[in-house]
Amino acid sequence: MNIKIRWGILGPGTIAHSFVEGLKFVKDAELVAVGSRDLTRAKDFAKKYQIPKAFGSYEELASCNEVDVIYIATPHGRHYEDMLLCLEYNKHILCEKSFTINAKQARKIFQLAREKRLFVMEAMWTRFQPAIFKVKELLARRTIGNLIMMAADLGFNFPFNAKHRLFNPHLGGGALLDLGVYPISLCQYFMGIPDELTTLAWIGQTNVDEICSMTFKYQNGRMANLFATLRSHTPSEAVFMGSEGILKLNAPIYRPTSITIQKPDGRQRFIEAELIGNGYNYQAEEVVRCLKTGRLESDIMPQEDTLSVMELMDSIRAQWGLRYPME
Numbered sequence: 001m002n003i004k005i006r007w008g009i010l011g012p013g014t015i016a017h018s019f020v021e022g023l024k025f026v027k028d029a030e031l032v033a034v035g036s037r038d039l040t041r042a043k044d045f046a047k048k049y050q051i052p053k054a055f056g057s058y059e060e061l062a063s064c065n066e067v068d069v070i071y072i073a074t075p076h077g078r079h080y081e082d083m084l085l086c087l088e089y090n091k092h093i094l095c096e097k098s099f100t101i102n103a104k105q106a107r108k109i110f111q112l113a114r115e116k117r118l119f120v121m122e123a124m125w126t127r128f129q130p131a132i133f134k135v136k137e138l139l140a141r142r143t144i145g146n147l148i149m150m151a152a153d154l155g156f157n158f159p160f161n162a163k164h165r166l167f168n169p170h171l172g173g174g175a176l177l178d179l180g181v182y183p184i185s186l187c188q189y190f191m192g193i194p195d196e197l198t199t200l201a202w203i204g205q206t207n208v209d210e211i212c213s214m215t216f217k218y219q220n221g222r223m224a225n226l227f228a229t230l231r232s233h234t235p236s237e238a239v240f241m242g243s244e245g246i247l248k249l250n251a252p253i254y255r256p257t258s259i260t261i262q263k264p265d266g267r268q269r270f271i272e273a274e275l276i277g278n279g280y281n282y283q284a285e286e287v288v289r290c291l292k293t294g295r296l297e298s299d300i301m302p303q304e305d306t307l308s309v310m311e312l313m314d315s316i317r318a319q320w321g322l323r324y325p326m327e
Contacts, residue, residue, distance in 0.1 A: 005288045008033040008067035008091075010058055010082055011074035012045035015096060019071055019123075020049050022280025028288050035061025058082060062089040069119070069287060072096060075165045077172035077326065080105040083120070087112050092119040094287050097185070098177040101324055103310040110303045119290055121283075121298050122306040124185050128282035131256040131273035132189075135240070135249055139190065143261060145244030150191055150224040152183035154253055155234035160204075166230055167206045170325050174208035176201075176313055180228035182254050185309050186238055187216060187224045193308050195219045201320045202231075214316060255279050 005028055009016050012034055023029050031051055036042035039056030046054035055061045062070065062085050069092035072082050076098045083100075086093050087109070099122040100106045113120040126132060139147055155175070158166055165171040166178060194216035202211040213227040227234070238249040248260040261269040286298050297303055317323070 004028050004030040005291050006030050006032045006066060006068045007284075008035065008061050008064065008070045009045070009051075010035050010061055010070050010072045010086070011078075012036050012041055013073055016045070016071070016073040018278060019073065019280045019284070022278045022282075023284050025277035025281040026284045026288060028292065029284060033061055033064055033067050058085055059089075062086045062091055068092060069094060069291065071123070071284075075171050076177055077101060077165070077170065077324075080109065083109050084112070087116060087118060087120075090116060090118060092287070092291060094121055094123050094283065096123045098172070098181045098313070099306050099310060101172050101177070102327060103307060103314050106307050106310045110307065114296070117296060119287070119296050120303070121287060121290075121301055123283055124181075124301055124306075125280050125283045126182065126186070126254050126256075127189060127301055128286055129256065129273070129275060129279055131249060131259060132186075134259060134271060134273050135190070135247065138247060138259070138261070139240065142242075143245065144240060144242030144247050147191070147240055147242050148222055149241040150187055150222075150238065151226070151241075152186055152224070152238035152253060153227050153234040154179045154182045154236050155227070155229035155232055157232050158230045162206050167204065167208055167210075169206060169208050172324055172326075173206065174210070174212075174322075175228040175230045176209050176212050176316060178228075179230070180212055180214070180226070180316075181309065181313070183226040183228065183238065184214070184312055185305075186249075186253065187226060188305060188309055188312070190240070191216070191218065191222060191224055193312070194224070197312065197315060197319075199316045199319050201322070203320065203322065207322070209317075209320065209322060212316070212320075 033053035035055040042054040072095040196217040201209040204210040211229040216224040236251040240247040259271040
C-alpha cells in the first residue's frame with residue numbers, strides 16, 4: 001500500500017464537509033475522489049476541497065483503483081447497500097453511524113469484510129477524542145470511587161418534515177438511530193452490555209420515534225438512564241455517578257472538550273481536553289494507523305462494540321414494536 005492512504009468520499013452531504021475539514025489534520029492521508037448520485041454535486045464538492053476526481057455514481061467511486069479507503073457519509077438507511085458496493089470492489093471502509101439499520105445487516109458486513117480481509121470501522125468519532133480517553137483514565141483510577149450510575153442524553157428541536165431523513169421511516173428515521181446511538185455507544189464503552197433494558201418512546205405521525213428513553217440495568221448493582229429526542233434541545237452531556245463523587249462529561253456529548261469532577265464535600269475540579277482540528281480527524285488517524293500496520297479492525301472501536309450497540313437498538317425497537325420498511 002502507498003505511503004499515503006488514499007481516501008474517497010461517498011456522499012458529499014453535510015457531515016462529509018466536516019470530515020474533510022478534519023482530514024486536513026491527518027498525516028499520511030490524501031483525499032483523491034468523491035462520489036455522488038449527482039455529478040454536479042460531486043464536482044462542486046471536489047472543487048471546494050481541490051479533490052482530483054469527481055464521480056456521478058457511487059459505483060464509479062468504489063471501482064476507482066486510486067482509492068484505498070472510502071468514507072461513507074450517506075444516511076444510515078443506505079449504509080448497508082453502500083458498504084456492500086465498496087466491499088465488492090475491495091475497498092476498506094469507514095462508515096458513519098448508525099452503522100446499519102439493524103444487527104443482521106452489521107453481521108453480514110463484518111463477515112464479508114473478514115472473508116475479503118478488508119478493514120471496516122464505524123465512524124463513532126466521539127470515541128477517539130481526548131476527553132473520552134481522559135474519562136476512561138479517571139474512572140480506571142477510581143477518581144469517583146465505584147461507578148454506580150450513568151445518565152446521558154442528546155436532543156435537538158428539528159422542524160417536522162415528513163420527507164426529511166430524520167422523520168422518514170424509509171430512510172431509517174427517528175431519534176434512536178440518529179441521536180440515541182451516541183449515549184448508547186458511550187454507555188456501552190464505559191459500562192458494558194446491560195443485563196436488562198426497559199424503554200419507552202413517543203412514536204410520531206410518520207411512525208418513527210421522536211422521543212425515546214432507555215434504562216439499562218446491570219447485575220453488579222449499576223444502572224444507566226439514557227434519552228434522545230428530535231423535539232427539544234437537551235443538556236447534551238454525560239454524568240457518571242460514583243460512590244465517591246460525580247464526573248461530568250460536559251456538553252456537547254458528541255464533541256466534548258472538558259470534564260468536571262465534583263466531590264461530596266463540594267470540591268470541584270475542571271479538566272480541559274482540547275481538540276486538535278475539528279474532532280473528525282481522530283477517527284481518520286485510527287483508520288490510517290490500522291491500514292499502515294495491516295490491521296483489519298480497530299481495538300479502540302472494535303466491530304464487536306458496533307454489533308453490541310446495534311443489538312441493543314434492535315432490542316429497544318422491539319419493545320416499541322417499531323420495524324423499518326426495509327427490514
